[in-house]
Amino acid sequence: MGRLGGLILHHRGAAVTMKVMKIVVCVKQIPDPAAPGSLDPSTHALKRDGKLILDDSDAYGVEMALQLVTAAGGGEVSIVSMAPNGETSGMRTALAMGAVRGVLVSDPALAGSDALTTARVLAAAVQKIGMPDLVIAATESTDGYTGTVPAQMAEVLGLPSVTFAKKVKVEGGVLKIDRQTEDGYDEVECPLPALVSVTAGVVEPRYPSFKGIMDAKKKEVITVTASDLGITPVGWSGAGQKVSSVTQAEARQAGQVIEDDGEAFNKIVAFLETLKVI
Amino acid sequence: MTINNVWVFAQGSNATVSSFTAELLTKARSLTDNVSAFVAGDGAALAESLGKFGAKKVYSTGDLGGRLAGVAAASAMAALISGGDKPDLILFPQNYDGRDTIARLSVKLGVTVLTNSVDIAVVGSEVVATTPIFGGNVLFATAFTGAGPHLASFRPKSFAAQESGGGAAEVAAVAVPDAGATGAAKVTAVHVEETSGPKLDEANVVVAGGRGLGESQNFAMVEELSKLLHGAPGASRAIVDAGWVPYSYQVGQTGKVVKPSVYIAAGISGATQHMVGMKGSKNIIAINKDKEAPIFAVADLGIVGDVHKVLPKLIEALKSRG
Numbered sequence: 001m002g003r004l005g006g007l008i009l010h011h012r013g014a015a016v017t018m019k020v021m022k023i024v025v026c027v028k029q030i031p032d033p034a035a036p037g038s039l040d041p042s043t044h045a046l047k048r049d050g051k052l053i054l055d056d057s058d059a060y061g062v063e064m065a066l067q068l069v070t071a072a073g074g075g076e077v078s079i080v081s082m083a084p085n086g087e088t089s090g091m092r093t094a095l096a097m098g099a100v101r102g103v104l105v106s107d108p109a110l111a112g113s114d115a116l117t118t119a120r121v122l123a124a125a126v127q128k129i130g131m132p133d134l135v136i137a138a139t140e141s142t143d144g145y146t147g148t149v150p151a152q153m154a155e156v157l158g159l160p161s162v163t164f165a166k167k168v169k170v171e172g173g174v175l176k177i178d179r180q181t182e183d184g185y186d187e188v189e190c191p192l193p194a195l196v197s198v199t200a201g202v203v204e205p206r207y208p209s210f211k212g213i214m215d216a217k218k219k220e221v222i223t224v225t226a227s228d229l230g231i232t233p234v235g236w237s238g239a240g241q242k243v244s245s246v247t248q249a250e251a252r253q254a255g256q257v258i259e260d261d262g263e264a265f266n267k268i269v270a271f272l273e274t275l276k277v278i
Numbered sequence: 279m280t281i282n283n284v285w286v287f288a289q290g291s292n293a294t295v296s297s298f299t300a301e302l303l304t305k306a307r308s309l310t311d312n313v314s315a316f317v318a319g320d321g322a323a324l325a326e327s328l329g330k331f332g333a334k335k336v337y338s339t340g341d342l343g344g345r346l347a348g349v350a351a352a353s354a355m356a357a358l359i360s361g362g363d364k365p366d367l368i369l370f371p372q373n374y375d376g377r378d379t380i381a382r383l384s385v386k387l388g389v390t391v392l393t394n395s396v397d398i399a400v401v402g403s404e405v406v407a408t409t410p411i412f413g414g415n416v417l418f419a420t421a422f423t424g425a426g427p428h429l430a431s432f433r434p435k436s437f438a439a440q441e442s443g444g445g446a447a448e449v450a451a452v453a454v455p456d457a458g459a460t461g462a463a464k465v466t467a468v469h470v471e472e473t474s475g476p477k478l479d480e481a482n483v484v485v486a487g488g489r490g491l492g493e494s495q496n497f498a499m500v501e502e503l504s505k506l507l508h509g510a511p512g513a514s515r516a517i518v519d520a521g522w523v524p525y526s527y528q529v530g531q532t533g534k535v536v537k538p539s540v541y542i543a544a545g546i547s548g549a550t551q552h553m554v555g556m557k558g559s560k561n562i563i564a565i566n567k568d569k570e571a572p573i574f575a576v577a578d579l580g581i582v583g584d585v586h587k588v589l590p591k592l593i594e595a596l597k598s599r600g
Binding site for chain 1: 346348349352372373374377378380381382384385386388389390391392393394401404406410411412414415416417418419420421422423424458459460461462463464465466467468469470471482483507515518519520521525526531532539540542549550551557561563569574575576577578579580581582583584587588591592595596599
């Protein structure tokens with residue numbers, strides 16, 4: 001049964017047992033993906049010094065968590081995140097959607113951390129909140145997209161994981177998930193506590209309301225360092241990898257660009273003919 | 279360091295390795311003669327096909343009985359390694375089970391992972407994996423610094439598969455240790471989505487649609503055009519996120535990597551996220567109403583125009599050819 005607590009409510013005189021579901025969602029605050037990315041010329045790390053926003057991919061996990069808590073009839077959603085520079089604006093978006101609190105692991109020493117260190121740090125942050133029934137993450141971040149952190153976190157936490165979930169529900173304390181596969185999808189059942197990574201589009205994220213945005217400013221965000229959590233070494237020194245070289249890829253040459261005068265489709269037909277596709 | 283022993287996380291069905299596995303085995307062979315495959319499933323059934331691409335040995339867990347491959351494979355690999363059967367390098371496909379396995383194994387071994395790679399080489403005393411970033415404009419090479427086994431995962435179609443002419447791989451049955459709570463997830467049903475045409479990442483022609491189509495029903499034009507060209511329909515992340523088409527249609531950094539002979543981008547602006555997945559196409563045709571759209575920088579033929587006008591005429595023209 002995991003850690004689902006029972007809560008007895010008296011509703012119109014009848015005793016109704018409701019489940020309380022505690023969920024932690026891991027989010028990443030990233031530079032605006034619409035702006036071109038750049039590397040720090042000395043460290044070759046992705047520059048993350050400007051304003052950071054909530055990674056779009058994470059809005060799905062936050063929404064999923066809020067819906068699961070509603071379906072369970074009670075509970076709460078907490079947010080954990082890691083950022084070297086103390087930035088919380090992306091976390092505030094998640095709080096404005098309805099999460100109740102956040103833990104930010106922020107430490108200049110975290111810059112350059114590899115995925116394994118990131119997973120260890122986030123796992124420790126989850127444990128700081130208290131082991132939940134469910135941990136939710138996106139399948140990968142939009143900026144770094146290593147794509148291994150969710151399953152690495154599950155291994156660190158000793159949890160089963162179901163990655164690439166495109167449908168998630170909880171029935172009788174058991175997760176029921178449709179998991180994306182190469183040829184379609186698998187139905188997977190998993191006891192709680194567990195970790196799930198959700199694909200984009202799994203639910204429709206809500207827009208924070210004005211009240212939500214105002215409330216979020218007052219919500220608790222605890223900032224801790226990696227060493228507060230007992231995770232050392234982190235950053236470049238903890239990563240089992242180093243930058244070897246950074247080079248420009250061979251650029252693809254642009255071809256012919258024409259304005260459609262109503263007959264441009266003929267150009268496509270002619271091009272397909274020369275390629276012997278038709 | 280020198281690479282004397284490489285494992286490949288291998289997959290296949292109907293006694294045939296996947297094209298992805300064949301690519302990774304071909305790369306492994308270029309690093310050492312001592313290449314083994316690891317199959318989370320019935321490896322014996324794949325022994326002949328694995329041998330054809332150069333695997334001398336296949337570690338086989340046998341049927342997983344509904345257990346998820348990631349935890350099972352990582353547990354079995356970790357047990358082999360702690361027992362002294364230790365490769366220098368393990369190559370993984372950047373796909374669902376490959377990613378789960380490399381992630382779990384990295385924690386069990388306490389070693390880093392290099393993912394999304396497109397190449398790997400021994401450079402001097404270091405093992406270096408290369409990853410394209412910023413939409414493939416920059417190649418980022420990263421060296422492993424810790425002790426092995428080194429774990430790296432690769433994008434599909436990073437290498438051209440070539441047969442080695444080898445005989446069937448020797449089959450070594452491996453036990454899957456009890457993974458305790460981490461192994462508690464179980465597959466209860468398998469659904470295969472029937473597609474009538476070729477697979478997106480194997481098709482000779484891909485026609486992909488994006489937000490420029492305006493609304494979901496207009497994706498039908500993309501499907502019709504791809505059918506007429508015996509290709510596969512694809513999509514940008516924007517319209518997958520919007521729920522117009524399933525995730526399995528997505529081309530890009532977080533979707534499939536395609537390298538068809540012809541890629542037609544209809545109403546796709548060419549965000550970095552998308553370009554990563556299609557820049558390797560031999561020929562690119564783009565239709566977009568914004569002449570500043572980044573997609574035109576990589577297009578062999580760019581049409582600045584309205585997809586709602588160009589696509590119907592193109593479809594009619596192709597139909598009239600019979």
